[in-house]
Amino acid sequence: MMVTEVLSFYTPYADINRMEAALSTVLQEEITVMKKESQSFYLQLSHQEYLKIPFVSATSDPTTFQRQIQKLYASSAKLPCHNAYIKQNLLYQIALFRAAYVFTFNYEENHRDEKILPLMEIADLMDALIFWETGDISDSYGDVILNKKGKSEVSVFNPVDGFDITNKALGLDEAAMKRIHHSLSVLRYKGIYAPTNIAPPFDDKMYMFQGVEEVSKRAVACMLLGVYSEFLMSHQGNAMLAYAHIEKMVRAYRASPFFTIREIEFLNERKPKQDDIQMYHSYFECAFTLLWILGLTDTLYFPSALCSNHMVMQTILDFESVEKMTEQAQMRTKEELLDALDLVQRYAWACKDAVKLGFQMPAGLLYDVVQLRHRCLTWVIGVQDYGWDEVRPVIESLRLKKKEGNMQGY
Helix, strand or coil: CEEEEEEEEEECCCCHHHHHHHHHHHCCCCEEEEEECCCEEEEEEHHHEEEEEEEEECCCCHHHHHHHHHHHHHHHHCCCCCCHHHHHHHHHHHHHCCEEEEEEEEEEHHHHHHHHHHHHHHHHHCCCEEECCCCCEECCCCCEEECCCCCCCCCCCCCCCCECCCHHHHCCCHHHHHHHHHHHHHHHHHCCCCCCCECCCCCCCCEECCCHHHHHHHHHHHHHHHHHHHHHHHCCCCHHHHHHHHHHHHHHCCCHHHCCHHHHHHHHCCCCCHHHHHHHHCHHHHHHHHHHHCCCCCCCCCCCCCCCHHHHHHHHHCCCCHHHHHHHCCCCCHHHHHHHHHHHHHHHHHHHHHHHHCCCCHHHCCHHHHHHHHHHHHHHEECCCCCHHHCCCCCCECCCCECCCCCCCC
8 A cells, every 4th residue: 555645854954955965865876867946856766766855945935934934933832842941942943944845755554664764864964853744843863852742752852053163164273162062062961052153262362351369359259248138138138237247257358348339339228229139149159150260169060050158158268368268279270261151151142042032941040140150250251351340241153154065074
């Protein structure tokens, strides 16, 4: 009994030549004639089989393709899903698609694998997702990413945006390439999408603007602001009692000069605003990041949980003075800081975009923690020497080309 099946391939590559190369690679022993027309491929195969593959891309017919993607996005967004992160990444992938191909093939009922496996090889070469007539959406291995019932056969799904980040394409040095690939491997492991064309912090453009003493003083100031705010939160905003609570520590560290003008204004406020109290309470996170930069804590944990405020306070208080902190500190190397900055800026992009799209925070990231970490690293190492209150991290993009054309190197 003959069966007819229709598969739709969606890929992040707009270049139709890439599909031509994939067809030639996988079906080279079967193709006798292949023609490329304006909107389709026409293949004549051995055994008098014919295959017509209609296509549309973002370059060949942008209006039609965009309309098609909008419909696909809207219908996929309505699907139930037991794993919100997989669905979010699927929607990212749909937005990244740049071409669609339709494969219609006939087969005897007991010979399906013989026909379907070569098509899945083609999908693999195209980094394509397969949309089945059943409503299933799968990867090129046939693992279901999402079906109509909201079920998935994968635990993590990572979108492909199709940018060429090879050393040859970018012309970057080995250190920058290693930094990019390390960050992307962490993102893939966690199932977090951020564009591959986010520019890494370049060694020759980034400078260490803060030394051990400056970082130590800022860590102390952030810890004291956190303790002060925590006391305010537990004592109905009583500023006089709160300052009395930290006054001994301020004197012990001779910390009055460590605060910025804005922070001094907060400490002098008789009735601090709730927003300010919440913001400065989060400075425990800044203190924790600065302690890591100083080499006084071992690990900069994945930012899906708050740090231990008590641990931060106790670590600093154990040193009794800034002088003792600086004696014990072993500042992280420039390379370590650049690696951390590259990764955290990709977390920051993912969080910001999740807010914009109304998505859940990917992999449970805490946006506030990510932002504060990004701020600390940018203050210590960057392209410009900012005052603490003026730090505004910027995420830049590389001008990259899509991976197009032949299949060499894949």
